[in-house]
Amino acid sequence: MRRYLVAGNWKMNTTRATGEELAGALAANASAEEAGVEVLVCPPFPYVSAISEKVSGSAVQVGAQDVYFEAGGAFTGEVSVDMLKDVGCQYVLIGHSERRHVMGECDETINKKVKAAIAGGLKVVLCVGELLSEREASQTEAVLDRQMEGGLADISESDANHLVIAYEPVWAIGTGVVATTEQAESAHDHLRKWVAKHYTAAFADQIRILYGGSVKADNAEALLGQPNVDGALVGGASLKADAFIPIIDAARKLASA
Numbered sequence: 001m002r003r004y005l006v007a008g009n010w011k012m013n014t015t016r017a018t019g020e021e022l023a024g025a026l027a028a029n030a031s032a033e034e035a036g037v038e039v040l041v042c043p044p045f046p047y048v049s050a051i052s053e054k055v056s057g058s059a060v061q062v063g064a065q066d067v068y069f070e071a072g073g074a075f076t077g078e079v080s081v082d083m084l085k086d087v088g089c090q091y092v093l094i095g096h097s098e099r100r101h102v103m104g105e106c107d108e109t110i111n112k113k114v115k116a117a118i119a120g121g122l123k124v125v126l127c128v129g130e131l132l133s134e135r136e137a138s139q140t141e142a143v144l145d146r147q148m149e150g151g152l153a154d155i156s157e158s159d160a161n162h163l164v165i166a167y168e169p170v171w172a173i174g175t176g177v178v179a180t181t182e183q184a185e186s187a188h189d190h191l192r193k194w195v196a197k198h199y200t201a202a203f204a205d206q207i208r209i210l211y212g213g214s215v216k217a218d219n220a221e222a223l224l225g226q227p228n229v230d231g232a233l234v235g236g237a238s239l240k241a242d243a244f245i246p247i248i249d250a251a252r253k254l255a256s257a
């Protein structure tokens, strides 16, 4: 059985103090490792170190929101895989829609980042998802195929073992317009079939596929209850403990059912 992953992407939010307070509440809530659920927070770069210390000794893991593919050198503004590991990251988000559509990141760059992160020992959450215009033009599956092919080019199955996929329809991110359970399940099923076709059926059965886009306490259980939805990548609702913990609780409930 796949273990749920509930991840909070804080984006460019929190102060050091509010981030530490939030992390402290999550650490208290997830004080011990749980069989069915894994919890992850992805703070802004400047706070990663402080948040790692705050959750140390709890079951909460820490990830970064991006990484650069070079190991070091003259790359102003960028951070390397080793730097992230040095400050306590186990995971990194790569290819988030805001990186793709606001910062203009392309699949080739995303692929380099995925390779560097896995080679350096980080687990990767690769984000994919279509724009509203692409969904309306019935291109959702073609867009997902293109992003998977580009992002995972020349990545072996043993490397892909360190990978989680996050399906995040761009039109659902930060809008309050959540995908229906049918829309989410259909996209996740398509992504799992893509993995089966490009790797193996056994591997496709194991890989976790998260849903992201306006996940809240009141829709989490229905989304996470879909057969191919293995967790959530949560933005806005991950910024307050009393909004995020009920989403973790929904995963706990389903995992123990």
Ligand SMILES: O=C[C@H](O)COP(=O)(O)O
Pocket (backbone or CB within 6 Å): 009, 096, 168, 172, 173, 174, 175, 176, 212, 213, 214, 215, 233, 234, 235, 236, 237
């Ligand atoms: O990474 C998280 C997603 O972009 C979802 O954000 P949201 O929960 O605020 O819609």
